[in-house]
Amino acid sequence: MTSKLFIGIAVVLVVAGGLVTVKVMQIRTMIATPPPAQVETVATATAHEETWPDTLPAVGSVSAAQGVTVAPEIAGTVTEIAFESGTTVKQGDLLVRLDTSSEEAQLRAAEAEADLAKINVDRERTLLADKTVSQSEVDQADATWKQSAANADNIRATIKKKTIRAPFDGRLGIRLVNLGEQLDAGKGIVSLQSLSPIFVDFSLPQQEFAKLQAGLKVMAVADSYPTNQFEGEIAAINPDLDINTRSVRVRARFDNPNELLHAGMFVRVTVLLPQENPVLVIPATAILSNPYGDSVYRVVPEADGKTNLVAEQVFIRAGRARGDFVSVQTGLKAGDRVASSGVFKLRNHIGVRENNELTPEASQTPTPPNS
Numbered sequence: 001m002t003s004k005l006f007i008g009i010a011v012v013l014v015v016a017g018g019l020v021t022v023k024v025m026q027i028r029t030m031i032a033t034p035p036p037a038q039v040e041t042v043a044t045a046t047a048h049e050e051t052w053p054d055t056l057p058a059v060g061s062v063s064a065a066q067g068v069t070v071a072p073e074i075a076g077t078v079t080e081i082a083f084e085s086g087t088t089v090k091q092g093d094l095l096v097r098l099d100t101s102s103e104e105a106q107l108r109a110a111e112a113e114a115d116l117a118k119i120n121v122d123r124e125r126t127l128l129a130d131k132t133v134s135q136s137e138v139d140q141a142d143a144t145w146k147q148s149a150a151n152a153d154n155i156r157a158t159i160k161k162k163t164i165r166a167p168f169d170g171r172l173g174i175r176l177v178n179l180g181e182q183l184d185a186g187k188g189i190v191s192l193q194s195l196s197p198i199f200v201d202f203s204l205p206q207q208e209f210a211k212l213q214a215g216l217k218v219m220a221v222a223d224s225y226p227t228n229q230f231e232g233e234i235a236a237i238n239p240d241l242d243i244n245t246r247s248v249r250v251r252a253r254f255d256n257p258n259e260l261l262h263a264g265m266f267v268r269v270t271v272l273l274p275q276e277n278p279v280l281v282i283p284a285t286a287i288l289s290n291p292y293g294d295s296v297y298r299v300v301p302e303a304d305g306k307t308n309l310v311a312e313q314v315f316i317r318a319g320r321a322r323g324d325f326v327s328v329q330t331g332l333k334a335g336d337r338v339a340s341s342g343v344f345k346l347r348n349h350i351g352v353r354e355n356n357e358l359t360p361e362a363s364q365t366p367t368p369p370n371s
Contacts, residue, residue, distance in 0.1 A: 060202030
């Protein structure tokens with residue numbers, strides 16, 4: 001019985017030792033065999049030269065060529081509202097009429113008084129010809145007539161001020177008054193804005209002052225219409241600079257035929273200068289921005305001359321942007337291939353594989369379908 005026990009223990013030990021030996025050999029083989037090289041799939045683009053016009057970027061604010069909040073000069077009660085909110089009106093169109101019943105009664109009395117004064121002055125002049133009255137009496141009658149006529153004119157002016165009309169062509173805003181409402185002098189009735197043409201005001205640093213001149217083309221983009229580029233031109237340049245910011249204020253004029261730009265809008269402005277210069281450009285998606293600088297991954301063959309490709313991180317100095325492209329001032333040369341998508345999963349000297357089948361083509365005037 002004891003011998004059988006020893007034999008069983010020996011068999012177990014032999015089997016266990018064999019398993020340990022096999023496992024140790026497997027681990028040694030794994031350690032000795034290097035892991036397969038990691039390869040990431042990326043899209044690539046080639047740095048190339050283009051000719052871009054010199055530009056001056058800025059941010060601006062849209063302002064109406066003419067814009068007011070229509071308000072009465074004198075107080076009164078609203079008896080008629082002749083417009084609808086949001087409609088377009090012409091200069092002179094009736095907007096609101098205030099109660100003028102009291103003034104109209106006063107006007108009839110003043111006109112009757114003026115008529116009587118006119119009759120009296122005519123009579124006095126006839127009597128003066130017969131030397132029945134003196135010249136001073138004629139002068140007094142004439143002054144009375146003119147004063148009565150002036151009183152009537154003053155009442156007519158009051159009635160006219162209570163008949164509120166559009167001061168210029170434009171589009172109305174939201175109505176702020178109601179029938180029967182008692183309006184105080186200066187209380188807003190409705191906003192009136194002239195939207196075609198329209199102005200965009202922006203500022204540029206004093207270093208650019210010498211480059212500016214009236215007539216230069218200006219392009220503007222508003223967040224409300226990201227796919228639209230509005231074209232205008234510089235209409236006026238302030239002769240003096242802001243003493244605090246040392247910047248010059250510029251006003252550009254836009255025709256705005258469809259009235260898409262509205263007063264108060266924020267827009268991004270680009271002033272196009274006459275001269276053009278060659279620039280080296282790459283897609284903006286190729287650039288990694290970090291606090292310590294911008295970089296790209298240049299796609300190059302392995303150092304040992306193999307056909308495999310690796311990513312090599314290169315620090316660059318980025319310049320102006322135009323559409324999907326960014327100019328590169330230093331760090332690359334024409335013909336260099338860079339990773340244009342999937343750059344966030346790359347690291348220096350990692351293996352890469354090119355695949356440009358699904359990559360959308362970069363454009364200077366992109367029009368995303370979902371915008």
